[in-house]
Amino acid sequence: MSTDSPKTYTIKNYGCQMNVYDGERMAEMFAAQGMAEADDKASADLVVLNTCHIREKAAEKVYSEIGRLRRKDGTKPIVAVAGCVAQAEGGEISRRAPEVDIVVGPQAYHNLPDMIATVGRGERVVDLDLPGLDKFAKLPARRKQNATAFLTVQEGCDKFCTYCVVPYTRGAEISRGWAELIDEAKALVDAGAKEITLLGQNVNAWADGEQDLGSLIRVLDKIDGLHRIRYMTSHPNDMTDSLIAAHGDVEKLMPFLHLPVQSGSDRILKAMNRSHSRDSYLHILDRVRAVRPDIAFSGDFIVGFPGETDADFEHTMSLVRETGYAQAYSFKYSARPGTPAADMADQIPVEVMDERLQRLQAQLVADQAAFNRNTLGKTTEVLLERPGKLAGQLIGKSPWLQSVHVLAPGLSIGDVVTVDITDSGPLSLKGEPKMRAAA
Numbered sequence: 037m038s039t040d041s042p043k044t045y046t047i048k049n050y051g052c053q054m055n056v057y058d059g060e061r062m063a064e065m066f067a068a069q070g071m072a073e074a075d076d077k078a079s080a081d082l083v084v085l086n087t088c089h090i091r092e093k094a095a096e097k098v099y100s101e102i103g104r105l106r107r108k109d110g111t112k113p114i115v116a117v118a119g120c121v122a123q124a125e126g127g128e129i130s131r132r133a134p135e136v137d138i139v140v141g142p143q144a145y146h147n148l149p150d151m152i153a154t155v156g157r158g159e160r161v162v163d164l165d166l167p168g169l170d171k172f173a174k175l176p177a178r179r180k181q182n183a184t185a186f187l188t189v190q191e192g193c194d195k196f197c198t199y200c201v202v203p204y205t206r207g208a209e210i211s212r213g214w215a216e217l218i219d220e221a222k223a224l225v226d227a228g229a230k231e232i233t234l235l236g237q238n239v240n241a242w243a244d245g246e247q248d249l250g251s252l253i254r255v256l257d258k259i260d261g262l263h264r265i266r267y268m269t270s271h272p273n274d275m276t277d278s279l280i281a282a283h284g285d286v287e288k289l290m291p292f293l294h295l296p297v298q299s300g301s302d303r304i305l306k307a308m309n310r311s312h313s314r315d316s317y318l319h320i321l322d323r324v325r326a327v328r329p330d331i332a333f334s335g336d337f338i339v340g341f342p343g344e345t346d347a348d349f350e351h352t353m354s355l356v357r358e359t360g361y362a363q364a365y366s367f368k369y370s371a372r373p374g375t376p377a378a379d380m381a382d383q384i385p386v387e388v389m390d391e392r393l394q395r396l397q398a399q400l401v402a403d404q405a406a407f408n409r410n411t412l413g414k415t416t417e418v419l420l421e422r423p424g425k426l427a428g429q430l431i432g433k434s435p436w437l438q439s440v441h442v443l444a445p446g447l448s449i450g451d452v453v454t455v456d457i458t459d460s461g462p463l464s465l466k467g468e469p470k471m472r473a474a475a
């Protein structure tokens with residue numbers, strides 16, 4: 037069967053911000069090929085599912101999504117499965133789901149136009165090469181941006197935490213070059229971005245010769261028109277002196293650090309191969325607080341790692357209470373085939389995981405609400421990012437990544453405004469704009 041070349045596309049992203057970034061770059065590439073984003077997703081000629089493999093349900097969701105792509109009249113779009121499920125499952129996907137025409141890994145999506153042409157000739161394609169950073173040189177220039185933009189600076193991971201698939205799906209740690217990143221950051225700002233979030237599976241492992249992420253942030257700080265810099269996700273072992281110092285002396289670097297710890301128990305951290313301890317993690321937080329007293333912390337947690345006892349879990353709870361996270365992500369351990377932890381003895385029953393996750397999340401939600409309450413009555417800067425549900429309402433972010441709703445006649449997306457915080461909910465704040473700080 038041959039297919040007409042697609043005129044419309046839709047991209048569905050799962051998982052982390054790295055996928056959001058990759059999805060944007062794919063969209064730019066399709067636009068450069070003369071394709072348009074489908075208004076009606078259900079009738080798009082090409083559907084890209086940009087998948088995540090980090091936990092079980094994510095992959096299952098993809099298979100059920102593929103099943104739904106067949107239409108009542110028997111036709112179907114060209115279906116491309118991209119991202120980490122593609123990398124991990126490879127040709128198995130097309131065997132399990134005959135609707136799938138293209139399986140493309142996260143390092144090979146710049147080849148999508150050629151792959152689509154191959155599908156047009158009636159063939160199916162699998163491309164799971166991990167050729168380093170080739171794709172970045174082959175993608176078209178950045179196009180119009182929202183007020184906030186992502187910039188992938190680093191990919192892959194060498195840490196091999198025993199529960200995690202990322203080192204297998206995204207490959208070894210590899211950094212994009214200094215000059216190329218500064219050019220892309222400038223292009224993003226020229227295209228309208230006011231805030232750039234630097235991304236990487238291990239973003240703080242970014243390096244180019246002697247330069248580390250702290251040095252990169254110091255150079256980006258000099259870009260006129262850029263107001264805010266953030267970065268995620270970091271590993272405790274890569275928090276260099278220079279990066280910690282940047283939190284004290286780079287004003288554009290927002291006072292927010294997402295630093296996953298996973299567990300508060302040294303025994304479990306060792307079994308996870310995290311190569312940091314509870315104390316060394318807490319010491320890093322102290323050092324960042326020392327240079328930036330108003331820093332807010334966020335983290336990732338896994339409950340029910342194999343062998344986790346009640347006592348181990350209590351160590352996690354006490355670490356959470358001690359830190360007072362502004363927000364955090366927490367997950368039940370999910371055994372991923374091929375990872376060392378999947379074969380460990382003493383897998384934890386799901387009921388035990390459920391109970392622990394509930395207790396942990398109750399604490400994290402309470403801490404987030406307390407953090408938000410603390411901003412009540414204060415004045416803060418908000419970067420307006422998107423329209424709200426009410427007429428004249430805009431939603432933006434505080435420096436601490438809190439969502440702030442403002443009724444803002446006369447203001448626009450992309451404005452940085454000074455706001456009095458008048459109301460605090462568990463997940464977001466309301467505020468009244470005082471004046472425009474910068475256009």
Ligand code: 5AD
Nearest residue numbers: 199200296336337338367368369370
């Ligand atoms: N099970 C549960 N959570 C996991 N994560 C990574 N792998 C697993 C797994 N096998 C979580 C970690 C990581 C976040 C991105 O996802 O907390 O920091």
Ligand code: SF4
Nearest residue numbers: 193195196197200202
């Ligand atoms: Fe996975 Fe650990 Fe690497 Fe994070 S640091 S991506 S959890 S292996």
